[in-house]
Amino acid sequence: MNKKRKTLMMTSVLIMAMIWGFITLGKNTNLFQGLDLLIFILIVVSAILAFLQALKRDKEEREGAPSEDELSMRIKYKSGYYAYTASLYMWLFIFLLKDKFPDVETLLGGGILLSALMPFISKFVVSQNFHE
Numbered sequence: 001m002n003k004k005r006k007t008l009m010m011t012s013v014l015i016m017a018m019i020w021g022f023i024t025l026g027k028n029t030n031l032f033q034g035l036d037l038l039i040f041i042l043i044v045v046s047a048i049l050a051f052l053q054a055l056k057r058d059k060e061e062r063e064g065a066p067s068e069d070e071l072s073m074r075i076k077y078k079s080g081y082y083a084y085t086a087s088l089y090m091w092l093f094i095f096l097l098k099d100k101f102p103d104v105e106t107l108l109g110g111g112i113l114l115s116a117l118m119p120f121i122s123k124f125v126v127s128q129n130f131h132e
Contacts, residue, residue: 009054016047039106042113049120079123086122087115 020043061067094101094111101107 009051012050013047016043019043039109039113042110042117046113046116046120049117053120075123075127079119079126082126083118083122087118090114090118 020040091111094107098107
């Protein structure tokens with residue numbers, strides 16, 4: 001892995017650890033219940049997906065594949081469009097169902113984490129069904 005990507009990955013892991021630490025310090029007991037458990041799982045899943053994506057990109061660069069080609073650019077733009085649209089609808093539903101959340105911090109934290117996962121999900125869906 002090149003030095004820039006290693007630094008980026010270490011920074012992202014530290015940020016995820018800090019988020020988890022703030023959640024842990026903010027709640028004295030009953031940490032892993034309800035929405036807190038879901039938020040923690042989303043943090044871990046997003047960190048794992050970012051790490052796996054960086055490893056895949058590094059492996060492809062070592063094998064001599066170009067980092068950007070026409071197909072990957074089209075997939076990136078199409079998945080970005082779908083992620084943005086899905087994120088807008090997700091926030092609409094979050095605000096419509098805001099009475100179901102226990103507090104504002106949980107509402108915003110869950111929405112931000114789901115928005116962070118949208119690009120991974122949309123890229124997976126677009127790359128699986130690109131030629132349809």
